[in-house]
Amino acid sequence: MIRIFFRSFILMIASAFAGSVVIFVLLRMVGGDIATIMLGTKATPESLAILREAFGLNRSWVEQYLSWIGGVFRGDLGEAYTGQYVIGTEIAQRLEPTLILTFGSLFIAIPSALIIGVYSAMNFKRWRGASVDAVAQVGLAIPQFFLALVFVLVFAVHLGWLPATGYVSVFIDPLVALRSMVLPIATLSLGITAVFTRFVRTSMIEQMNEDYMRTAKAKGHTVRSAAIVHGLRNSAIPLTTTGVLQIGALIAGSVVVENVFGIPGIGRLLLTSVMTREAITVQSLALVILLIILSMNLLMDVLYGLLDPRIRHKEGRK
């Protein structure tokens, strides 16, 4: 088990490095000169030179990359150009809402998907099971920003139950914080619940036909208890393997949701920085987002090992 963790951890670090190169190159390959991008085409040569000097943009790519990555390790990401803030501190402050939003959504989505998926798999030949699938199919098709607007319309404008925008830190007022996060988390978790539900349903239907299910029934389990005791664990396995794709979607979704609900998280900072052409900030933000994705993947890998003893033992013997 510890071996799997280390293996996944080393892979994660390698992926993070590779990803950082991709981000670094993407920012320089297409647009040409970063200084011009940040200042606009009307900038004077003098101001461009000053900016290049300040951000080390006149050095070679390799030097720039190394100094950036070195800064990441030292926790020093430099200062933003227009915002006049320290990038590292700003990112640290904005991590809290983003992490609450994304982990909160996973926390809601995974159990709901398991419950709904198993329920629909047990009724898969009846209309109840089929209708769950139909609802999940529609859930997949609703873009997050549209769902967010519909939620605002119904729960904030018409019913007045929940605030439409604004964010309060949990450390300041947990109750208000909770109220302000209900709609964002609901928005973000719905799509991912739909995806997960379909995976659980498909794999559960497969599991229902396995021999061990028949054995369980012969031992005196009811269909439902056999499904919950034995089937659930097995059908959760595909969730961890397909989760990789979904986590990317979850993080991408958080960028959208943060912007609709005005949550001061990483995603909102990213969009503002993109719009103001803060290339240096975007570079570090993209890396932070990649790290969040990769650590969630790591978590999934570990869960996978915990859920599937075959993997655990096979890897352990190596």
Add this chain to the structure above:
Amino acid sequence: MKDSDASTNVNETQSARNFLIRSAKKSPQLILGIALTGFVVTITVVSFFWTPWDPININVEKRLLSPSFSHWFGTDRLGRDLLSQIMVGGQNTLYVTLVSTLIGVVFGTSLGLAAAGSGPRWGVIFTRISDIGIALPSILIALVLATTLGPGRLSVIVAISFWFVPVTARVVVGPARQILSLDFVEAAMTHGRSRMYILFRQVLPNIAPIVIVQTSMMLAAGILIEASLSFLGVGAQPPTTSWGKILMDSQSLVQEAPYYTLLPGSFVVITVLGFNLLGDGLAVLLDPQQSQKGVA
């Protein structure tokens, strides 16, 4: 002997004749998917020649009119006819999605085939690289690109393809390896067929169903991504309009004019649902065992 031959012949002609009916029974999703996507594609194509009103005609006096007989979908914040806007907006959404999906399918499939055809060591490297590509969501790539390229169609297309290529490659590589291990491939090798011939003439046709289903799923995903990016202001730039762009404009007016948000949003939902159902339906029809295994 003769009798049975005759009966199979009759069966074949009947089955050919009733192919549509049979497939409809087998996968009703397919029919619904064709209907929904057909509807959206039709009104988008029609918008090139005709729209109920001039989609860019601004008339502030008619600002935010609720749906009525003259304006079926009402008017937007500048008094433009919303139905015409939606019809024209479909052009950009569908164009961007089609181009990125095409790039994703062509390059992704080729890469996947190449990876399947090369040795195991390359296979591991391929898996790792494609994992990184898959882990980076399109929206993130689009935002990074938009910083330097500027917001707009090009950034969006590059970003979506950047994600679609590894996703397709990853979906293709497993089944392609399976086909490569079959006897007829070995037979072709002993006949001295080139690697290219085997991959493209023997493996590709056998994995075609998977590629087709994947294409449909990616069309759905592409529309979602394009709409989200346009909504964030990184996608379509004025004067080009797009569904996401219309929704961005409607966001602040959701209280005064709910229809302004709900109608264009429904078009995104219908289109994505249509392509997803089409993919699901095709999966059931082309390979019942593979159903529901697509990504995106």
